[in-house]
Amino acid sequence: GEEVAQTPKHLVRGEGQKAKLYCAPIKGHSYVFWYQQVLKNEFKFLISFQNENVFDETGMPKERFSAKCLPNSPCSLEIQATKLEDSAVYFCASSQSVAGQLAEAFFGQGTRLTVV
């Protein structure tokens, strides 16, 4: 597709429950990024993929967060045992590399996760 598709738009989970978010990158884009945007607007990098391989996971709270990008499937971000502070909007972006440089990153509309 020509846009990054994120599902669901909204997700409500009780504290301690699992949350799973999905992202379909733009066809042909080999890089996928996940960002977390909390109430004060700041974006926090979580993880990036080059095709199905983890490229950079330095932003991931590894104890409860995991992510995958498998061939022929949407990418996913999963949070085990959600906490109140996980409440945020999670954005996925995709991009392609052109002549060794990363081109424009296109963002999805985000998934708003509310942990109650």
Place this chain on the structure above:
Amino acid sequence: GENVEQHPSTLSVQEGDSAVIKCTYSDSASNYFPWYKQELGKGPQLIIDIRSNVGEKKDQRIAVTLNKTAKHFSLHITETQPEDSAVYFCAAFMDSNYQLIWGAGTKLIIKP
């Protein structure tokens, strides 16, 4: 690591006037600087970007300037219109780790 500071946090201008948002970055290895516009309830959308081998770039009413020596870059919007009202984010990017480091955002309000 890289750190990006963005000012002001809120900017209110009269319709038709110009708006300027400024960012500074800390890591001289950063080589790509995009600006994103985020409207309420939507994802960020790229409005203009600049690479470190260029000092200025313009696209209609929007321009970005980069001063590599001082490590700062600015967004300029001329002849502002109501639809320019949004939150604007600057970011710095390094090819070494493909990470975007974001500024804290500027809420731009265009007064009619």
